[in-house]
Amino acid sequence: MLHRRQFLQSAAASISAAGLAGCDPSEFLAPPTNNLDIQHARYNVVPNVTTTNMVSLSPDAAPSVLRARQGVPFTATVTNRLSDYTTMHWHGIRLPNEMDGVPYLTQFPLGKDESFTYTFTPPDAGTYWYHPHCMTMEQMALGLTGALIVDEAEDPGFNDDIILNLRDFRLGKDGQFKELFTPRGAARGGTLGNVRTCNWDQNPVYDARTGGVARVRVLATDITRIYKLFLPNTRGRIIALDGHPLLTPLPWPTEQAPLTLSPGQRVDLAIEIPEREGTELNLMALIGGRPKSLARIRAMGRSDNRKLEELNPLAANNISEPNLQSAETHEFVFGWSPSGDLPDNGFCGSLGYTFWSINRAPWAGDASGTGPLATLKLGDSYILRLRNESPNVHPIHLHGLTFKPIRSNKRQVLPNWTDTALLLKEETLDVALVADNPGDWAFHCHVIEHQKTGLAGYIRVA
Numbered sequence: 001m002l003h004r005r006q007f008l009q010s011a012a013a014s015i016s017a018a019g020l021a022g023c024d025p026s027e028f029l030a031p032p033t034n035n036l037d038i039q040h041a042r043y044n045v046v047p048n049v050t051t052t053n054m055v056s057l058s059p060d061a062a063p064s065v066l067r068a069r070q071g072v073p074f075t076a077t078v079t080n081r082l083s084d085y086t087t088m089h090w091h092g093i094r095l096p097n098e099m100d101g102v103p104y105l106t107q108f109p110l111g112k113d114e115s116f117t118y119t120f121t122p123p124d125a126g127t128y129w130y131h132p133h134c135m136t137m138e139q140m141a142l143g144l145t146g147a148l149i150v151d152e153a154e155d156p157g158f159n160d161d162i163i164l165n166l167r168d169f170r171l172g173k174d175g176q177f178k179e180l181f182t183p184r185g186a187a188r189g190g191t192l193g194n195v196r197t198c199n200w201d202q203n204p205v206y207d208a209r210t211g212g213v214a215r216v217r218v219l220a221t222d223i224t225r226i227y228k229l230f231l232p233n234t235r236g237r238i239i240a241l242d243g244h245p246l247l248t249p250l251p252w253p254t255e256q257a258p259l260t261l262s263p264g265q266r267v268d269l270a271i272e273i274p275e276r277e278g279t280e281l282n283l284m285a286l287i288g289g290r291p292k293s294l295a296r297i298r299a300m301g302r303s304d305n306r307k308l309e310e311l312n313p314l315a316a317n318n319i320s321e322p323n324l325q326s327a328e329t330h331e332f333v334f335g336w337s338p339s340g341d342l343p344d345n346g347f348c349g350s351l352g353y354t355f356w357s358i359n360r361a362p363w364a365g366d367a368s369g370t371g372p373l374a375t376l377k378l379g380d381s382y383i384l385r386l387r388n389e390s391p392n393v394h395p396i397h398l399h400g401l402t403f404k405p406i407r408s409n410k411r412q413v414l415p416n417w418t419d420t421a422l423l424l425k426e427e428t429l430d431v432a433l434v435a436d437n438p439g440d441w442a443f444h445c446h447v448i449e450h451q452k453t454g455l456a457g458y459i460r461v462a
């Protein structure tokens with residue numbers, strides 16, 4: 001094995017050799033490895049008060065935005081500096097099963113000071129995110145939810161690329177965390193936070209080129225809240241949902257008809273920045289029926305005089321179209337479970353009780369406990385019939401595969417590719433996919449208290 005110094009010397013030698021050849025030395029360096037240390041952090045979420053005991057990738061900042069490029073290998077070495085176990089999951093990315101970060105299903109959880117190197121080549125460009133998949137109720141609630149941006153192979157030509165990671169925290173008057181979950185919350189819609197943030201700040205402002213066209217990526221990484229979003233007095237269009245360019249257009253959201261973004265979902269917006277420097281646009285949400293500003297975008301600099309119409313549409317990601325004629329249907333019933341104690345079956349934490357089930361069986365959440373809910377044949381098309389028997393809504397997330405809603409008994413659905421579909425009360429939603437990625441893929445509600453109290457399972461593709 002090379003020692004670090006020898007490695008540096010040999011790297012320097014190759015750079016100087018490349019330099020002699022008259023080439024750009026940076027072309028000869030391997031893509032950077034992301035070294036991600038999961039650790040405790042302190043941060044002023046509320047001005048002048050330091051919230052301690054947060055979880056991030058650095059001691060004093062929100063989880064960093066990670067960037068990958070479509071079709072180029074991405075590597076991240078994750079080291080656990082916490083005393084609890086953990087893993088990292090890459091939400092929405094179609095990757096090899098062993099890189100999916102689901103404890104026991106795809107890997108063993110990482111103990112203190114243990115590392116795991118995740119490496120995959122993202123096939124799809126767009127807005128994705130990362131979060132732990134072990135001790136999720138604690139580590140996500142304490143802050144560890146970050147953006148993973150997969151840049152298009154060709155630059156789509158925006159003036160700015162603004163990332164708005166939305167989430168709440170449950171803080172007391174002293175700025176410290178209150179109890180993160182409650183049986184009452186878990187049995188209903190989940191336990192809501194009380195401090196709304198964007199990138200861990202309250203109603204922050206970001207600058208964008210005056211008169212330019214900005215790409216604004218909004219990520220709902222909260223563990224509970226379903227956002228109802230709109231941008232008043234803003235000229236824009238929705239260009240992608242859950243990572244993928246739209247196949248069917250979505251209307252521009254308004255206060256009367258806001259865009260619903262449930263936990264796990266992302267939306268990409270193209271926005272015209274006003275022509276007058278200093279003008280602010282607001283990303284708003286209806287919270288308890290009232291409009292609240294979550295983030296602001298301010299026009300700065302000399303005008304670029306651009307219009308939305310100048311933009312080329314984003315290039316489609318290459319996703320196989322399911323054959324609905326040959327597709328077999330599998331039904332999944334999301335409902336209650338007899339309330340009871342759920343034994344902790346591993347190192348990834350249990351809330352200690354169960355309220356929910358898929359196909360009548362509760363599952364411990366982060367860890368595999370029962371057999372697959374369904375086994376799909378590699379390469380075949382399927383319809384997954386998601387049937388909600390409960391009076392609550394559930395954002396249903398499937399790992400490793402991309403699907404599209406095709407019909408519902410409750411509403412007209414728009415067939416856009418996704419990894420997370422919000423299932424309404426008493427809705428039966430059919431989604432279609434090609435089972436083209438082999439492995440055991442976690443399938444669960446993204447209201448984390450639901451996931452951790454029974455609403456989780458996995459689907460096998462073989």
Ligand SMILES: [Cu+2]
Nearest residue numbers: 394445447450
């Ligand atoms: Cu749920």
